[in-house]
Amino acid sequence: LDALQLGSPLKTLVCCRCGPSRVMFRRAGYPPKAHALRIAVRCFAAEKYQLAVIGGGPAGYVAAIKASQLGLKTVCIEKRGALGGTCLNVGCIPSKALLNATHKYHELKNGHMAKLGINADNVTIDLPKMMKAKDKAVVGLTKGIEGLLKKNKVAYVKGRGEFVTATTLTATDDQGNVTEIEAEHSLICTGSEASTLPASMGLPVDEKIVVTSTGALSLSEVPKKMVVIGGGVIGMELGSVWGALGAEVTVVEFMDRICPGLDSEVGNAFHKVMQKQGLSILTSTKVTKGEVHGSGATVHIESLKDGSTQALECDVVLMCVGRRPFTDGLGLEKLGIPINKFGQIEVDSHNGFRTSQHPNIMAVGDVIPGPMLAHKAEEEAIMAVELLAKAPRPDHMNYDAIPGVVYTHPEVAQVGKTEDELKAAGAKYKKGVFPFMANSRARANDDADGLVKVLVDENDKILGAHIMGPSAGDLIQSFVMGMEYGACSEDIARTCHAHPTHSEASKEAWDVRGVF
Numbered sequence: 001l002d003a004l005q006l007g008s009p010l011k012t013l014v015c016c017r018c019g020p021s022r023v024m025f026r027r028a029g030y031p032p033k034a035h036a037l038r039i040a041v042r043c044f045a046a047e048k049y050q051l052a053v054i055g056g057g058p059a060g061y062v063a064a065i066k067a068s069q070l071g072l073k074t075v076c077i078e079k080r081g082a083l084g085g086t087c088l089n090v091g092c093i094p095s096k097a098l099l100n101a102t103h104k105y106h107e108l109k110n111g112h113m114a115k116l117g118i119n120a121d122n123v124t125i126d127l128p129k130m131m132k133a134k135d136k137a138v139v140g141l142t143k144g145i146e147g148l149l150k151k152n153k154v155a156y157v158k159g160r161g162e163f164v165t166a167t168t169l170t171a172t173d174d175q176g177n178v179t180e181i182e183a184e185h186s187l188i189c190t191g192s193e194a195s196t197l198p199a200s201m202g203l204p205v206d207e208k209i210v211v212t213s214t215g216a217l218s219l220s221e222v223p224k225k226m227v228v229i230g231g232g233v234i235g236m237e238l239g240s241v242w243g244a245l246g247a248e249v250t251v252v253e254f255m256d257r258i259c260p261g262l263d264s265e266v267g268n269a270f271h272k273v274m275q276k277q278g279l280s281i282l283t284s285t286k287v288t289k290g291e292v293h294g295s296g297a298t299v300h301i302e303s304l305k306d307g308s309t310q311a312l313e314c315d316v317v318l319m320c321v322g323r324r325p326f327t328d329g330l331g332l333e334k335l336g337i338p339i340n341k342f343g344q345i346e347v348d349s350h351n352g353f354r355t356s357q358h359p360n361i362m363a364v365g366d367v368i369p370g371p372m373l374a375h376k377a378e379e380e381a382i383m384a385v386e387l388l389a390k391a392p393r394p395d396h397m398n399y400d401a402i403p404g405v406v407y408t409h410p411e412v413a414q415v416g417k418t419e420d421e422l423k424a425a426g427a428k429y430k431k432g433v434f435p436f437m438a439n440s441r442a443r444a445n446d447d448a449d450g451l452v453k454v455l456v457d458e459n460d461k462i463l464g465a466h467i468m469g470p471s472a473g474d475l476i477q478s479f480v481m482g483m484e485y486g487a488c489s490e491d492i493a494r495t496c497h498a499h500p501t502h503s504e505a506s507k508e509a510w511d512v513r514g515v516f
Contacts, residue, residue: 052183057085235320416464
């Protein structure tokens with residue numbers, strides 16, 4: 001095209017000779033007829049693949065790599081321009097980088113390190129440098145994934161994927177250029193996006209004053225006051241980040257406790273620790289309206305207990321009211337694939353996550369029912385691809401053995417049933433609890449907040465496990481492994497654990513009968 005010296009920006013045009021199965025590019029303002037005569041040779045047929053993966057996040061890139069390894073010609077379509085999805089770019093990874101950095105700062109600033117004989121005067125933060133370190137980690141990982149796709153011979157197309165038919169897709173990039181793709185099978189891995197309050201409530205998201213988790217990861221300065229709407233996992237993690245840096249953080253939660261999905265015993269302990277760290281937490285409280293003014297905002301709240309009202313002034317409002325599946329622009333309506341009332345695609349999880357309308361189209365991760373967790377999405381993606389490639393494996397997932405983690409300090413992790421759920425179901429169970437205050441490693445590290453809690457049935461089968469404490473997200477894996485392979489508490493309690501380690505707290509908690 002450069003040789004033609006057409007001189008204007010590129011635009012896309014379906015070739016008048018070849019029809020919609022071929023696409024060519026032209027320069028704006030050039031006579032179409034002459035253009036067609038001169039560069040018809042530049043048209044190309046749609047690439048054909050055995051599997052098209054829409055979305056390059058944790059589910060998408062994992063699925064694409066696994067499919068190629070199993071011999072399927074695969075293409076991965078990603079609209080962001082960088083692989084890794086929300087998790088790597090504006091979610092799990094950058095938030096953990098900031099949680100780690102701010103915890104170190106907090107330990108120095110609040111005198112914890114001084115108790116250990118490590119003195120530092122005039123401790124300050126360089127926020128731009130902290131953000132640069134976070135971004136460096138993100139870029140390094142995204143480039144690494146791109147390298148893995150290349151190494152595993154996965155075609156990578158940048159653009160927004162959309163179905164034309166059940167076996168034909170287009171990918172349109174930010175410049176409007178279109179790539180057409182033919183695929184025998186497609187796997188939808190488009191993830192989710194942050195939910196917001198209705199516009200009528202007066203708090204429109206601008207990612208400066210009213211921010212979602214995306215904006216909260218890139219603030220240019222530490223706000224003096226921050227109101228976090230929603231005391232779930234994301235709200236508590238990011239509230240913890242800015243609280244550690246000196247912001248006065250108020251968490252407003254509609255339910256009667258933060259992180260309502262946690263076991264209540266562990267959740268109550270978590271609530272106390274977060275308050276001890278300086279977060280103000282208002283549960284059973286709803287936001288009635290808000291106003292953005294100048295360089296800040298006002299959030300009006302009402303107690304669900306006594307009806308009292310209050311106006312909270314702040315510099316930043318962090319909106320953490322959940323996430324919704326991202327299916328916009330996929331063209332599902334053209335294929336007759338419905339979306340349920342929660343915005344999810346219904347699939348058969350016992351049949352390779354296929355849609356009933358088009359069995360060659362599958363979906364996994366945040367766009368289907370179930371917890372919105374990156375590791376859950378990855379496992380679903382691998383299962384879908386392995387079943388598609390007819391690789392030997394079980395045709396179902398054990399959703400009871402999927403862990404969840406809150407990456408504050410201390411961390412909170414759980415798997416399986418909570419004690420609240422067992423009580424509500426009228427189930428018979430036993431529980432074992434062991435505090436980190438009695439764990440030698442935690443005491444030696446002067447980091448002993450928390451506990452390990454185990455729930456088993458009458459036959460000693462593991463029903464659930466819950467941890468609040470140092471490295472809880474890592475410690476939970478022994479519990480997950482036990483549940484996945486049908487272990488009982490005795491199996492774990494009789495296993496040798498290294499001393500002194502945090503894992504000994506797990507061993508002690510497993511001994512629910514006190515006989516090992």
